[in-house]
Amino acid sequence: MWQSLSKSLSLLTFLVVIVCGIYPLSLWIIGQTIFPFQANGSLYQDSDGKLVGSKLIAQPFTKDEYFQPRPSAASYDATASASSALAASNYALRDRIARTLGPIVKDQNGQLVAPDVEKWFQRDKFQDKQNIVAEWATLHTSLAQAWVNADPAHGAYVDAWMKRHPRVVTQFVKDNPRTPQPKAADLAVVFFQNFSKENPGRFPTAVMHTDAKGKTETRIEAMGAGSDVQSIFFDLWRQEHPGVVLQEVPGDFVTTSASGLDPHITLQNAEFQLDRVATKWAADLKRHPDEIKNEVEQMLQQNASAPLAGLAGEKFINVLEVNMELRKKYGLPPA
Amino acid sequence: MFIQTWLLPFALLATATLMAFPLSQYLAWVMDGQYQPLPVFGWVEKKINSGPQNWKQYSGSLLIFNSVLFIFGYLVLSLQPWLPLNPDAKTLLAPSAIFNTVASFMTNTDLQHYAGDQHFSNFSQIFFGITNLFISAAIGLSALTAIIRALRSDASMGNFFIDIWRVVVYLFVPVAFIFALIFLQQGSPMTYKSSYQVTTLEQGAMGTTDKGEAKPQTIVVGPVAAFEAMKMLGTNGGGFYGMNSAHPFENPTALSNFFNTLAMMIFPFALVLMYGRMLNQMRHSLVIFMVMLTLMACTVIWTVYFDTEKPNPALTSHLARLYQIPNPTAASGKMSLEIPAISGLPVDQHLGNLEGKEMRFGTSAGATFAALTTDVTCGAVNAEADSLNPIAALSPMVGMWLNCFFGGKGVGMINMLLFIIIGIFLAGMMVGRTPEYLGKKIGGREIKLAIIALLVHPFMILIPTGIFAATVWGMNAISNPAAHGFSQMLYQFSSASANNGSAFDGLGVTFGFYNNPNPAPEAVAWDIATGLVIMFSRFLPLIAPIAMAAFLGSKKSSPFGMGTLRVDTFTFAVLLLGTIIVIGALLFLPVAALGPIAEHLGPIPFGG
Numbered sequence: 001m002w003q004s005l006s007k008s009l010s011l012l013t014f015l016v017v018i019v020c021g022i023y024p025l026s027l028w029i030i031g032q033t034i035f036p037f038q039a040n041g042s043l044y045q046d047s048d049g050k051l052v053g054s055k056l057i058a059q060p061f062t063k064d065e066y067f068q069p070r071p072s073a074a075s076y077d078a079t080a081s082a083s084s085a086l087a088a089s090n091y092a093l094r095d096r097i098a099r100t101l102g103p104i105v106k107d108q109n110g111q112l113v114a115p116d117v118e119k120w121f122q123r124d125k126f127q128d129k130q131n132i133v134a135e136w137a138t139l140h141t142s143l144a145q146a147w148v149n150a151d152p153a154h155g156a157y158v159d160a161w162m163k164r165h166p167r168v169v170t171q172f173v174k175d176n177p178r179t180p181q182p183k184a185a186d187l188a189v190v191f192f193q194n195f196s197k198e199n200p201g202r203f204p205t206a207v208m209h210t211d212a213k214g215k216t217e218t219r220i221e222a223m224g225a226g227s228d229v230q231s232i233f234f235d236l237w238r239q240e241h242p243g244v245v246l247q248e249v250p251g252d253f254v255t256t257s258a259s260g261l262d263p264h265i266t267l268q269n270a271e272f273q274l275d276r277v278a279t280k281w282a283a284d285l286k287r288h289p290d291e292i293k294n295e296v297e298q299m300l301q302q303n304a305s306a307p308l309a310g311l312a313g314e315k316f317i318n319v320l321e322v323n324m325e326l327r328k329k330y331g332l333p334p335a
Numbered sequence: 336m337f338i339q340t341w342l343l344p345f346a347l348l349a350t351a352t353l354m355a356f357p358l359s360q361y362l363a364w365v366m367d368g369q370y371q372p373l374p375v376f377g378w379v380e381k382k383i384n385s386g387p388q389n390w391k392q393y394s395g396s397l398l399i400f401n402s403v404l405f406i407f408g409y410l411v412l413s414l415q416p417w418l419p420l421n422p423d424a425k426t427l428l429a430p431s432a433i434f435n436t437v438a439s440f441m442t443n444t445d446l447q448h449y450a451g452d453q454h455f456s457n458f459s460q461i462f463f464g465i466t467n468l469f470i471s472a473a474i475g476l477s478a479l480t481a482i483i484r485a486l487r488s489d490a491s492m493g494n495f496f497i498d499i500w501r502v503v504v505y506l507f508v509p510v511a512f513i514f515a516l517i518f519l520q521q522g523s524p525m526t527y528k529s530s531y532q533v534t535t536l537e538q539g540a541m542g543t544t545d546k547g548e549a550k551p552q553t554i555v556v557g558p559v560a561a562f563e564a565m566k567m568l569g570t571n572g573g574g575f576y577g578m579n580s581a582h583p584f585e586n587p588t589a590l591s592n593f594f595n596t597l598a599m600m601i602f603p604f605a606l607v608l609m610y611g612r613m614l615n616q617m618r619h620s621l622v623i624f625m626v627m628l629t630l631m632a633c634t635v636i637w638t639v640y641f642d643t644e645k646p647n648p649a650l651t652s653h654l655a656r657l658y659q660i661p662n663p664t665a666a667s668g669k670m671s672l673e674i675p676a677i678s679g680l681p682v683d684q685h686l687g688n689l690e691g692k693e694m695r696f697g698t699s700a701g702a703t704f705a706a707l708t709t710d711v712t713c714g715a716v717n718a719e720a721d722s723l724n725p726i727a728a729l730s731p732m733v734g735m736w737l738n739c740f741f742g743g744k745g746v747g748m749i750n751m752l753l754f755i756i757i758g759i760f761l762a763g764m765m766v767g768r769t770p771e772y773l774g775k776k777i778g779g780r781e782i783k784l785a786i787i788a789l790l791v792h793p794f795m796i797l798i799p800t801g802i803f804a805a806t807v808w809g810m811n812a813i814s815n816p817a818a819h820g821f822s823q824m825l826y827q828f829s830s831a832s833a834n835n836g837s838a839f840d841g842l843g844v845t846f847g848f849y850n851n852p853n854p855a856p857e858a859v860a861w862d863i864a865t866g867l868v869i870m871f872s873r874f875l876p877l878i879a880p881i882a883m884a885a886f887l888g889s890k891k892s893s894p895f896g897m898g899t900l901r902v903d904t905f906t907f908a909v910l911l912l913g914t915i916i917v918i919g920a921l922l923f924l925p926v927a928a929l930g931p932i933a934e935h936l937g938p939i940p941f942g943g
Contacts, residue, residue, distance in 0.1 A: 001399070003385055007496045008400040011383045012407060012470075015503055019469045020461050023508055024525075024561040027515050031525030031560065039525040041556040041584070043533065051533040054554050056522055056583035059533075060540040070694075076541065078554045079530070080453050081578035083691045083719035085841030087819040088649040091940035093690065093722075097650060098680055105681055235680070242652070242678035249682055255647075255689040258581030258701070258719045264694040266686075307589030312343045312697030314686065323536055 044324065053320050054078075058263045061323060064280040065333035067265070067273050069319040070252055071100070074260030081259045095143060095235065097254045102234030103227055108245045114230040117237045122224045124201035126236055133203055136236060137192030143232075144188040153206060157220045158184040158191050168194055195222075203229050267304045267315040270322070274300070281330055299325045336685075336698075340643055344635045344703040347593070348628065351600035355624075358601060359608035365505045366480045366498070367613065376504065383500060387491030390885035393481050394878045396495035397474065401441060401874075404470060408437040411463040421456035422529050428454055429846035429854065431862035438866040440467035442873035443475060443743060445566075445573030445714055445836035446827075448844045448862055452555045452576040457529055460557055460575060465565060469511075472569025472602075473502035475745030478877050479606060482749060483613045485884035486773055488892070492885070507568060510601075515564035517594050522587030523560040530555050559584050567598035570743050572714030572836040580704070580717040581693055592696040592717060596704055599713040603741035606748050614773065618903035623751060626911050631740040634706040634730040641727035642702040646684035648724065648939045653677045656938060674938040688727075691719025702727060705837075709734030712743035714836025720826070721839040725819065726935035728839075729927060732826060735833035736923045737915055738792065743834060749880045755902070756785045756883070758914035762900055771899060774892035781883045788879035793922040795832040795868045800825050800926065808860040814841030817941050822930035831865040832872040 031039030042055040053059050058069040060076045074082040086093035103114050126135040137144035148154050162169050162184065172182055172190055179186050195204060202222035210216050223229065250269040278293035285292070303322050307313035364370065372380060388396065411418070412433045416426050428436065432448050439446045440463065451460060477498035484492050519525050532551040535541055539549035555576070562575045563585050576582040586595050607627065611620020655676040662670035692701040701718030708715055709731040720731060734740055739750040756772060760782055763770030770777040803809030803824050813820035823839040830837055838844075843855030846862065855861075901907060934941075 001395075004396045004399040005403070007383050007385045008396070008403040011400065011496050011499060012403055014379050014383070014500070015470060016462070016466055018504060018508060019465055019565075023512065024461060024465065024558045027512070027519065027525050027561045028527065028558065030516065031519050035519055035525075038519060038522045038587075039560075040528070041524045041526070041531060041554055042522050042587075043531060043554070046534075046536075051531060052536050053533045053552065054531075056587050057552070057554055059535045059537075059552055061537050062540050063537055066537060076552065078452075078552055080450065081576050081582050083578060083581070083722065083840060085719055085721040085814060085839065086690065087721055087815040087822075087841075087934070088647050088688070088690075088725055089817065089819050089934050089937070089939045089941040090649075090815045091942065093647075094649045094680070094940050097682065101680060101682070238678050238680065239675075242676075246681035251682055251684050251686055251689040252694055254682055256691065257693050258691045258717065259576075259578040259583060259693060261578075261583055262693045262695070263583055266694055268683075307695060307697035307700070308343070308593065311338065312589055312700065313339050314698070316694045320536065327536060 044320070052324070055318065055320060056263055058257075058261045059320060061319070063333050064276055065284065065330075066323045066326065067270055067277060067317075067319050070262050070265060071254070071256050072260040073256045076261065078261055081261055083258045083260060084256045091140065092142070095140070098235035098238070099231035100254045101249060102231035105234070105249065106247045108247065110247075113237075113244070113246065117230050117234055118225040120237055120240070121203075121229050121233050122201040124196075127240070131193070131196040131200065132233070132236070133199075134193040134196035136233065137189045137196075141189055144192050145185045148185045148188045148191070151206070153218065153220060154204075155184045157204060158187065161191055161195075162187060165194065203232065205229070263318055263320060264316040265319055267300065267317055270300050270317050277326075280333075281326070284334055285330060295329070296326070299329075339697070340639065340699045343593070343697055343699055344639060347596055347600065347703065347707070348632060348635070350597055351604045352628065354601050355604035355608050358605035359612055362506065362605055362609040363612040365501050366609070368497075368501075370505065380497060380500060383496040384494055385496060386494060388494055390481070390485065390492055390881050393492045393495050394881050397478065397877070398874070400495065400499070401474070404441050404467070405437055408441060408463050408467060409433065411459055412437060415456055415459050418456065418458045420458040420461075420527060420529070423456070425454060425456045425848075427849050429849045429851070429858070429862075431859045432846045435862040435866040438869050439836065440464070440571070440573060441471055442834050442869050443471035443569065443571055443712075443746075444831065444834040444869045444873070445571045446831055446838065446865060446869065447573055447577075447836070448858065448865075449847070450577030450845070451574055452582075454847060457527060457557045460562060464573065464575070465558075465562055468562070468565040468569050468571045468573070469503050469507055470499065472507065472565070472571060472744055473499045475743055475749070475877070476502050476602070476606065477745070478881060479610070479745030479748050480613075481881055482752070482884040483610060485881070485888035486775075487614055488888045492881075507565065511561075511564040511568055514568060514594060514598050515560045518563050518587075518591055519560040521591035522584070523563055523591070524556040524584055525558055525560040526556050527558065528556055556584070563595070564598065567595050567713065567715060568602060570599050570603065570711050570713040572599075572708065574715065578716075580715045581719070583693075583695075586693075586696070586717055589695055589697050589700070592700055592704075595715070595717070596700075596707060599711050599715065600707065600741070602744045603711045603747050606744060607741070607751075610748055616773065616903070622903055622905075622908050623748075623755070623911070626908050626915075627739065627741045627747075627751065629912070630737075630915070631707070631710045634710055634734050634740060635703055637730040638702040638706040638723070638727045639699045642705075642724045643687035643699040645687065645724055645727075647688035647690055649690075650680045650682050650684065652679035653939065688722070688724050691722035693717065706730050706734060708837055709830075709833070709835055710740035710742075712738065712747065712833055712835045714830065716837050719840060720837055721815065721823070721841045725931050725939075728822065728826075729931040731837065732822075732829055732927065732931065733919070733923075735829040735835050736792075736796070737919045738833045739915065746834065746877070750789075750876070752880060752884075753785045753789050754915050754918070755911060756781065757789070757918070758911050759900060759902075761914060762910055768898055768900075771893060772887065772902070774895065775887045775890045776893065777887070778890075781887055784879045784883040784886075788876040788883075789918070791872055791875045792832055795872045796825070796828045797926065799864055799868060800828045803828075803860075803864070808857045808864075812843040812855065812857045812861060814843060815839075818930055818934035818937060819941075822934065825926055825930050827861070827865060828868060831868040834869065834873055
């Protein structure tokens with residue numbers, strides 16, 4: 001027993017010296033001398049020598065002048081990699097993707113369907129039932145609750161509504177004796193049912209107002225159009241318009257990666273974004289879109305590579321590298 | 336497209352098989368002590384050698400050494416705030432999370448209820464992480480060697496401390512060094528620094544601070560290449576970063592992914608042949624090898640077919656369905672439930688299910704990895720297992736349930752030995768002859784030990800899953816509805832009991848730092864329950880077979896005769912395959928039906 005213990009201690013000591021000392025240290029020396037770029041995180045600098053990002057870590061791009069990486073379940077936070085962990089059977093997955101699609105999907109003639117979605121929404125009918133927002137909230141309870149919790153402003157709006165509708169709240173408490181003091185999220189479905197009756201064909205949407213002094217203020221208003229309606233109600237619209245032929249969007253454009261930091265998109269995805277990027281640069285630089293498109297297309301082709309030389313998969317591009325190229329060639333996009 | 340999908344899994348299986356032949360020779364050479372150590376290593380060997388051991392001494396040393404390792408790990412993690420290499424001032428993990436993590440890494444499980452990038456300093460990554468990656472991997476391999484020595488009736492089982500030393504220093508360190516160089520060259524960081532702040536190319540894209548300044552992106556780095564190589568080679572699977580081998584720093588390219596995947600296969604493959612070489616039963620071990628390879632290929636083909644060749648069903652159209660549900664209150668005794676037709680979303684899914692996949696690895700890389708990682712009890716992931724297509728996720732679960740499709744280092748072969756003993760016993764019963772293995776009569780005591788070792792596993796999966804599914808511990812932790820929520824719990828306990836370590840990541844099991852204001856609500860229950868499962872399922876199935884082999888080996892060899900069941904034939908392969916499938920199906924078919932199969936057959940999306 002004691003012999004085993006002392007042997008265990010000396011074995012552990014020898015092993016720690018080797019595997020925690022010598023082994024990583026010799027790799028560190030090789031890394032810092034032979035592969036310094038990789039060993040320090042594949043970091044890129046801009047012309048002033050400031051670090052702009054890592055070749056291997058996705059960073060967000062909001063401007064239309066840039067290619068966008070895949071959506072990130074980690075919000076591109078490189079200290080906390082994360083996947084969505086949404087199962088196929090979880091409606092949250094379909095809903096997230098439908099919301100991305102709503103504002104950008106085109107029909108076979110190349111026309112956005114978003115205006116159709118808005119027009120249909122304003123008719124305020126889903127599957128022959130009145131009050132579409134109420135139908136939506138009843139079908140998708142968790143989404144209605146998620147809306148209330150998504151933004152403090154939403155919660156405050158429902159709180160204010162609860163104060164204006166004490167009778168509805170009392171009725172809810174009577175129907176649900178288990179929640180004697182309901183919070184805003186508990187009442188989400190009731191709120192939307194009530195809202196839908198009072199504002200047919202409209203959805204509570206955050207709208208930014210600028211007053212005369214240039215001060216901005218965000219208020220929630222009942223809107224029958226806009227990006228909320230286009231995205232949230234696209235899936236319901238689709239259920240009533242199964243026959244409309246829509247142009248398909250590349251799979252990796254709407255799916256999150258496993259790490260949330262995938263720096264690559266497929267070439268197909270980049271080509272899909274090419275029109276948007278080229279048109280925007282053409283407008284900024286007052287040049288012909290086709291010309292820009294050709295130049296950017298060349299950049300994409302130059303950057304593209306494929307897994308194991310194409311034996312294991314299709315071509316992809318590195319989003320940061322291509323966007324750095326764009327920046328180098330066309331300068332800073334206007335604010 | 337066909338080549339882009341199927342070449343990668345085929346190339347991996349073929350390469351690992353080819354490498355197994357020379358590597359097994361080297362393994363047998365080292366473990367039989369036929370080498371001449373360098374003077375300094377020879378000095379260390381003298382220091383740690385405690386002489387020849389019988390099975391009780393060998394298992395005793397194994398347990399004592401593990402206790403020392405446990406205490407060492409506990410100290411490193413619980414002193415994290417006061418130890419060096421911690422410039423980001425990472426504080427203390429929650430106590431239950433420390434217990435879980437130490438148990439998990441010591442046993443080669445590497446189930447992670449924490450995220451390395453968020454919760455570990457580089458000191459912990461090296462002195463807790465890398466230490467355990469090397470040593471826990473050596474323990475199973477040493478146990479297998481001891482079993483082999485017993486089966487061939489050696490005078491002793493060898494010496495535990497010398498075995499661990501040989502495995503780590505003569506085997507793991509040189510191979511890990513080579514793989515670490517590959518990962519380093521491909522882009523894995525290798526530095527003692529912790530993080531870099533970068534301004535993003537589009538400034539302010541990460542949002543703005545309260546003062547209105549553009550937020551930087553913080554890039555976490557560290558000694559990743561050194562960690563990564565042993566994480567995969569030791570089939571540990573505990574990532575440096577939260578998202579493991581999916582993280583671009585752990586696995587930067589398609590080539591690094593190939594070697595990442597290959598690394599977890601080579602030792603489990605080679606060990607089966609080492610078993611044959613050391614016992615002088617090469618044909619027998621080739622039969623076992625082929626059975627394992629067949630089963631492994633089936634799991635890989637299954638996952639790739641259902642995940643890469645099929646789209647994600649969340650986005651496709653579905654016909655209307657009518658379900659008949661038994662309902663005692665209805666007149667007909669049945670209630671019918673109609674699910675309306677669902678039309679598809681306009682998403683091009685020709686590359687298969689891309690939710691939770693990385694683009695750089697290749698088309699089928701995520702699915703291939705998912706199946707292999709549980710077959711060899713590695714538990715690293717390069718894609719999100721939670722988001723696999725429902726029926727595709729069945730195959731990783733089967734890999735964990737049977738735990739012998741090569742299995743972990745040593746442990747997989749030991750599990751297979753149990754199936755072999757039970758298979759031979761069943762065959763013996765059927766034809767009415769005394770069952771024999773390698774000329775040794777299998778008696779009641781051996782069968783009892785084999786059954787104990789085999790039954791620990793289903794007990795440790797099914798009972799806790801049942802308890803958690805029936806209580807708030809489980810129901811407050813799941814993040815996906817219905818059958819998939821059940822799968823999340825089932826997967827977590829399967830992974831713990833199989834000492835695997837992969838997970839359906841949506842399950843809320845992370846407490847984080849001890850002062851985290853918003854921990855996962857049931858994290859403590861999960862930490863303790865899976866921690867205990869991990870320890871039971873590690874040591875009982877390790878020590879019972881050592882005892883069994885010792886008893887078998889001490890028997891007199893009976894001569895090979897007409898009635899002896901040959902263990903190196905095709906017939907034996909079929910017998911073994913049948914035993915594994917029958918036992919596995921008897922134990923786990925019901926939960927498979929409640930989890931992934933129900934999800935696959937039920938409506939998608941389900942509620943919400």
